[in-house]
Amino acid sequence: MSEPTRHDPGRKPPGVGTPVVVVDDHELVATSLVLSLRSEGIDASRIRPAAERGILAEAAKLEPGLVLLDLDLGRDAEGNRIDGVELVGPLLGAGWQVLVLSGSADPARVGSALDAGALAWVPKNAPFPTLLAAVREAVAGRPVMSDDRRRKFIDLYRRRQAERRDLSEKLGRLTQREREVLAELARGKRAQAVADHFVVSLATVRTQIRAVLTKLEVSSQLEAVALYRRATGA
Secondary structure (H helix, E strand, O other): OOOOOOOOOOOOOOOOOOOEEEEOOOHHHHHHHHHHHHHOOOOEEEEOOOOHHHHHHHHHOOOOOEEEEOOEEEEOOOOOEEEOHHHHHHHHHOOOEEEEEEOOOOHHHHHHHHHOOOOEEEEOOOOHHHHHHHHHHHHOOOOOOOHHHHHHHHHHHHHHHHHHHHHHHHHOOOOHHHHHHHHHHHOOOOHHHHHHHHOOOHHHHHHHHHHHHHHHOOOOHHHHHHHHHHHHOO
8 A cells, every 4th residue: 555644755844933823713722722822932823714715825925834724614705615625735735734633523534634645633622732732743843643543544534435436436327317216215205206206107116226226236225325325415
């Protein structure tokens, strides 16, 4: 397996004078971190998330250092979710290093940020002294997360991605009508109700259901529906 860590060996490592920027939509957490870091002599500031491009534009005005990045940054003015994972790559490309400080409970999501090159992940619900200690270690250029733990998160993310690709390939085998029938089954409808909905015979719907099971390589409607919901988030 390829090495999961993607740090650029040419990038200047953090040091005592490294500026730290907090990107977090939670006012209390962000403000507390900034004030605490400043009290320890660390040049800390905050970028208030309003949109992904806005965050990157604000970061571009500053000397690159260490970003404490939340993964769930609320929504922009248009109601779109601001995904911290999408910011890891661009921040690294601009010369920043990233320490993920997130309350996300999804280990695969954390793994995606680490796979993109983030230094480490620290749970936001960790005791405050633990959060500060992690930042101090990162600023000093010391490891915050063991290689073994980091690799476990990344491996989980990569397995999840492989599963999603496999599922997407299977769903891609279905015809448009077969997908529509599966969607109706996922809404809790029985075969007769599906037939009534599409104004076709029950025999036709049963034939379509059998085709769905064959193409998805499952043996029951329950399994097919479960796959569909996993793929669509329904």
